Amino acid sequence: RIYPLMRVTLTTSDGASVTVSRQLTKHSGFIEKAITDMAVDDNAVPLSAVAVDVDDATLKLVIEWLTEHRDDALPYPEKTDEERRADDIPAWDQAFVQKWDTKEDQQQTLYAVITAADKLDIKGLLDMTCKTLANKINGKTVEEMREILQLECDFTEEELAEIRKENAWCEN
Amino acid sequence: RPGMTRDLVGSVDGITTMGQISFMDLPDDMLINIFTHLDHPSRFKLRLNRRLNQIQLSVKNKLDVIELKTNSDAYELSVKPSNLLSSIPFRDFDKLELGLRRLVLNTHVNGICIVMGDSNELNTRIIDAFVHFDADKMFLGSFLHQLPRLNSSILLSITQNISHVNFSCKFHSLSTQDLCIIRKTMIESDCKLQYFYADVGNEIREYFAKECFGVTLDDDSTHIHRISDDNSFSHTRSCFQSVEGDVQSTIRRNYLTFEKVITTAHSC
Numbered sequence: 001r002i003y004p005l006m007r008v009t010l011t012t013s014d015g016a017s018v019t020v021s022r023q024l025t026k027h028s029g030f031i032e033k034a035i036t037d038m039a040v041d042d043n044a045v046p047l048s049a050v051a052v053d054v055d056d057a058t059l060k061l062v063i064e065w066l067t068e069h070r071d072d073a074l075p076y077p078e079k080t081d082e083e084r085r086a087d088d089i090p091a092w093d094q095a096f097v098q099k100w101d102t103k104e105d106q107q108q109t110l111y112a113v114i115t116a117a118d119k120l121d122i123k124g125l126l127d128m129t130c131k132t133l134a135n136k137i138n139g140k141t142v143e144e145m146r147e148i149l150q151l152e153c154d155f156t157e158e159e160l161a162e163i164r165k166e167n168a169w170c171e172n
Numbered sequence: 173r174p175g176m177t178r179d180l181v182g183s184v185d186g187i188t189t190m191g192q193i194s195f196m197d198l199p200d201d202m203l204i205n206i207f208t209h210l211d212h213p214s215r216f217k218l219r220l221n222r223r224l225n226q227i228q229l230s231v232k233n234k235l236d237v238i239e240l241k242t243n244s245d246a247y248e249l250s251v252k253p254s255n256l257l258s259s260i261p262f263r264d265f266d267k268l269e270l271g272l273r274r275l276v277l278n279t280h281v282n283g284i285c286i287v288m289g290d291s292n293e294l295n296t297r298i299i300d301a302f303v304h305f306d307a308d309k310m311f312l313g314s315f316l317h318q319l320p321r322l323n324s325s326i327l328l329s330i331t332q333n334i335s336h337v338n339f340s341c342k343f344h345s346l347s348t349q350d351l352c353i354i355r356k357t358m359i360e361s362d363c364k365l366q367y368f369y370a371d372v373g374n375e376i377r378e379y380f381a382k383e384c385f386g387v388t389l390d391d392d393s394t395h396i397h398r399i400s401d402d403n404s405f406s407h408t409r410s411c412f413q414s415v416e417g418d419v420q421s422t423i424r425r426n427y428l429t430f431e432k433v434i435t436t437a438h439s440c
Contacts, residue, residue, distance in 0.1 A: 134209035170213030
């Protein structure tokens, strides 16, 4: 049972404190478990602030997303591989990610939010951000993918030649 | 629970700032999540380093159809649902074979359709690669009415990996012994193959009936001459049928089938 007016203080990895409603934190498996573990009575009041391994800037983005999605149904629906698609990101979420384009390194922000969503166990946010990253590379050439993701190649020449042959059917 | 609180607060130590994260800093399950949202060609192209190459193997691909046709100088490969159409020249045969052998490692296919024009060693190798797919159905045909020779290894892979198989051409290189191997494997082992169909000519049909059931068939199966009493069978004017174990074997004028059945009743 969630008490919407109850507030929880989160301490971030860089020492900041943020107080949020349980209505938002109910979407985070990590925070909910921490609260439950620390609760002393049925009102589920945590003994102290919940420490999260997320920095303040990233946590603010997470809270912004949680605020928009506070009424989303729980548990987050599990999808089979056949049901998974990357073109169904809600308009608000697309605009939310688009805003990051104005930042110096949008990809860094995306990685940070993905990591935060993973650590905080927020399945909806994790799914959305992974889709967003997938959309950036879907249909691109190997060279384009490498450039977008800024990845070094650690294959030997022989291994690389083998992979090029194996991939000929999908690059042709 | 003070201990729990201490543990949680302690988790703040060892924290890293999220300012400098790269794609490769994401944990494996995040990378797998991203892979699953890519179309199939992109999944293979994302093998950009050794770690991603390994992770790609743990992502199960599910394809509706893989279709391979040959034209005068190239293999035409079609993959759905990716709607990919790829033309691979015969001279690049090894690329097709290597690609298929990588694809089979983590791919389930609903339907495989192969239509070949030639019976040669290279096409045998292509079929060998295809029969390693975990597949529901496979159709094998030839517009020249001739398919490559299939060795016992290929036949065994068919029985282990594919549920329904249809050899829809006069498959001259499929011998009586080959058919016996397939039928015997279906009867004696817990194999995946549930239904097998093959077009056969009169000669193979007759040899097979004699070899497997101890009967001789005339051209239209009107008359069956029983040589041995070991097998139970029934027949009508155009059909010979036998059930052994849970496999029903049916021989008709132009084709034969082996089918796993639930009941032991058999009739044409």
